[in-house]
Amino acid sequence: MATILNGKELAATLRAEQTEEIRKLAPLAGRPPGLGVILVGDDPASHAYVKNKRNACKEAGIHAPEINLPHDTTRETVMEWVDKLNADPRIDGILVQLPLPPHIPKDDILLRIDPEKDVDGFHPINVGRLVIGEDTLVPCTPTGVMTLLSRYGIPVKGKKAVVLGRSLIVGKPMALLLLAADATVTICHSKTANLSEETRQADILVAALGKPLMITKDFVKKGAVVIDVGISRNDKGKLVGDVDFDSVEPIASAITPVPGGVGPMTIATLLENTLKAYKKRNHLS
Numbered sequence: 001m002a003t004i005l006n007g008k009e010l011a012a013t014l015r016a017e018q019t020e021e022i023r024k025l026a027p028l029a030g031r032p033p034g035l036g037v038i039l040v041g042d043d044p045a046s047h048a049y050v051k052n053k054r055n056a057c058k059e060a061g062i063h064a065p066e067i068n069l070p071h072d073t074t075r076e077t078v079m080e081w082v083d084k085l086n087a088d089p090r091i092d093g094i095l096v097q098l099p100l101p102p103h104i105p106k107d108d109i110l111l112r113i114d115p116e117k118d119v120d121g122f123h124p125i126n127v128g129r130l131v132i133g134e135d136t137l138v139p140c141t142p143t144g145v146m147t148l149l150s151r152y153g154i155p156v157k158g159k160k161a162v163v164l165g166r167s168l169i170v171g172k173p174m175a176l177l178l179l180a181a182d183a184t185v186t187i188c189h190s191k192t193a194n195l196s197e198e199t200r201q202a203d204i205l206v207a208a209l210g211k212p213l214m215i216t217k218d219f220v221k222k223g224a225v226v227i228d229v230g231i232s233r234n235d236k237g238k239l240v241g242d243v244d245f246d247s248v249e250p251i252a253s254a255i256t257p258v259p260g261g262v263g264p265m266t267i268a269t270l271l272e273n274t275l276k277a278y279k280k281r282n283h284l285s
C-alpha cells in the first residue's frame, strides 16, 4: 500500500499560506500582486488550465487579467501584448499559455518576456540561472514536484532518480532540480534504448511523457516513489496520467494520483512564483 501524495490537499494548504502573506504585503506595496495571462486560440485543455488558475488567483487576492486572442492573431500582436504587460507596473508575472498556434514562433515570444516577470521560468536567462544554480524563477511543474516530495518528507539526496521526458516545461528542469537536490539523475526520452531497464533502477520515477497509462508495474522497482506528471483524456473524456495507477500503486512506496496530484501543485507554484516576483519588484523580504 503506497502513500498517496495528495497534491490537491497540499496545494490548498499552500494557497491558504499565500493568501495570508498577500493580505499582509498588499498594504505595504500599495497593491496586490498581478499575473497577466495571454491565451491564443481556443484549445480546450488550455482553457481548463486557465480556469483553474483564475479561481486560484481570485481566492488568493491576485490581480489576474486575461488576454484572450483569436487563433489567427499575428506574432506582432502577441509581441505587443507582451510589451504592454512588461511595461505595466501592476503586473509582476506574465504567462503565455503553451502551445501557441504553429504560425507564432514560441521562442521569439518567450524571449520577449521580461525575465523578472517570467513566472513560467522559460526565458533563456532563467533557464541559464537554473543550470548555474542561481536563485531564480523556475518552471512551475517541476518545482511543484519538489515541494510535494519535501512536504511529504521524501528524501532525494543520494537517491537514483529517473525522469521520463526532456521538455523545456517539465523533463529538463525536473532533472536539474533533482540534481541540485543531490539525486543521481537519468533522463529518458523517445530514443532511449531500453526504457524499462532504466526505469526499474529508479528510487524516484517521474513520468512526463504524455502517453496515457504507459507506465505499468513492469517499469517500476518495488518501493519506488512514482510521480505522474502526464495529463491526457481517455475516450470517455476522463483525465488519465502516464502511470497505470492500479497496477503500480500496490508496489510503490508513494504515488501521485491524476487528477489531484501534480496538476494542482503546478498552479500553487505559479502563485508562489508570482509572489516571489512581486516581493522582489517591491523590495519586500
Ligand SMILES: NC(=O)C1=CN([C@@H]2O[C@H](COP(=O)(O)OP(=O)(O)OC[C@H]3O[C@@H](n4cnc5c(N)ncnc54)[C@H](OP(=O)(O)O)[C@@H]3O)[C@@H](O)[C@H]2O)C=CC1
Binding pocket: 141, 164, 165, 166, 167, 168, 169, 170, 171, 188, 189, 190, 191, 192, 195, 208, 209, 210, 211, 229, 230, 231, 232, 262, 263, 264, 266
Ligand atoms: N501536471 C501538470 O501540471 C502538467 C502536465 N503536463 C503533461 O505532462 C505530459 C508531458 O508534457 P510535456 O513535457 O509538455 O510534453 P512533450 O510532448 O513536450 O514531451 C514529452 C517527452 O516524452 C518523451 N516521450 C514521448 N513518448 C515516449 C516514449 N514512448 N518513450 C520514451 N519517451 C517518450 C519525448 O521524447 P523526445 O524528446 O525524444 O520526443 C519528450 O521528451 C503531458 O501529458 C502534459 O499534458 C505538462 C505540463 C504540466
Ligand SMILES: Nc1nc(=O)c2c([nH]1)NC[C@@H]1CN(c3ccc(C(=O)N[C@@H](CCC(=O)O)C(=O)O)cc3)C=[N+]21
Binding pocket: 046, 048, 049, 052, 095, 096, 097, 098, 099, 120, 140, 141, 231, 239, 258, 259, 260, 261, 262, 263, 264, 266, 267
Ligand atoms: N506557459 C505554460 N505554462 C504551463 O505550466 C502550462 C502551459 N503553458 N500549457 C499547458 C500545461 C499543462 N498544465 C497544467 C497545469 C495544471 C493542471 C491541473 O490543475 N490539473 C488538475 C485537473 C484539471 C481539470 O480537472 O481539468 C489535476 O491534475 O488535478 C493541468 C495542466 C500547465 N501547463
